[in-house]
Amino acid sequence: MDDPIFDRSDGVWLNEPEQWTALAGGLHVVTDRATDFWQETHYGFHRDNGHFLGFPTTDAFTAEMRVQGDFQALYDQAGIMVRIDAQHWVKAGIEFSDGRAMLASVLTDGRSDWATAPYEHDPRDFWVRATVANGTLRLQVSHDGRVWPLMRLSPFPRASCYRVGPMACTPERAGLQVAFSMFRLTAPLGRGLHDLA
Template sequence: MMLGRTDGIWLNEPKHWTENGNSLEMVTDNATDFWRETHYGFVRDNGHFLGFQAPEAFTAEVRVQGDFQALYDQAGIMVRIDAERWLKAGIEFADGRAMISSVLTDGLSDWATAPYEHDARDFRLRVTVAQGVIRLQASDDGKLWPLMRLAPFAKNSSYLVGPMGCTPERAGLRVVFSEFRITPPLGKDLHDLE
């Protein structure tokens, strides 16, 4: 059982990981990433992702604790249909600091970042998928959930969702994931921050 569930499937299982009740600790392998084409011209699909089955509409949340130090260190949550349709989001170290970051991929990847004004060593993410839309929220305390991103997302009968971590420039980012849950979509107003 991982993160309180029995249906987790690793994509690119890291060499080092442990589970303890409802938490998962992983240490990233060297040169791992998820990316498709844009700007760099390459495809990387070797990042670490522990996916859990989710229906066609859902909300998922996870708490992430890590010490992001090197360029492109990243960890958070991923929603995935296949190698060409996915979203990853969380903290990513870039431009000398921890940034709140998301990459939405539909054949090609985009990348959106903004400075993270809270403690990047401990944060939460919430993602809701429903009716061809993905809504991404981040929280520093689990109480207020400001909008991070709203975007069209491929409709599918089911998705994989769960913790994600990558280190394109090194190995050794230690991340702890906890408080993971998948529920029916919250259906809250766009500006309802709870």
């Protein structure tokens, strides 16, 4: 599972964007207008029209990737998604909120939650990692691809397989350009919770 993921043929688009390009070992996406993933909480609406290129996994894995984008408008977002179906998924990365680019994750198990935090580094260029194993989700973020502090730890629905890959949405506009690269999919890392490697 260490092969360059974007070169594989088993990635499936959910809501393929009008503009995207596969590059050598990478992916460039331009978001369509009014795209999002969200289920009900607070707003009352259901959205499942964001862009997601999902690759199949086993029941346990670690996935990580580099994400580069210029987040400027409210709710501009990009990062990683792990998905079972429209009611069971997580998305994590950078999202523009309250006038700045923030760390953000949304975990949906029937209904969506939303967790944000300030990001201390350059939000236009970051790495994000998701590990799923034994009913647990671990999210990590990195500014350099080497040091990986914890972003979130939570229960996550068990499944025999998932889809994982790059995600991007712009609920309030179109035209966010995002480059995804250095996507790796491996067996779960199995490191201690406070191991930053």
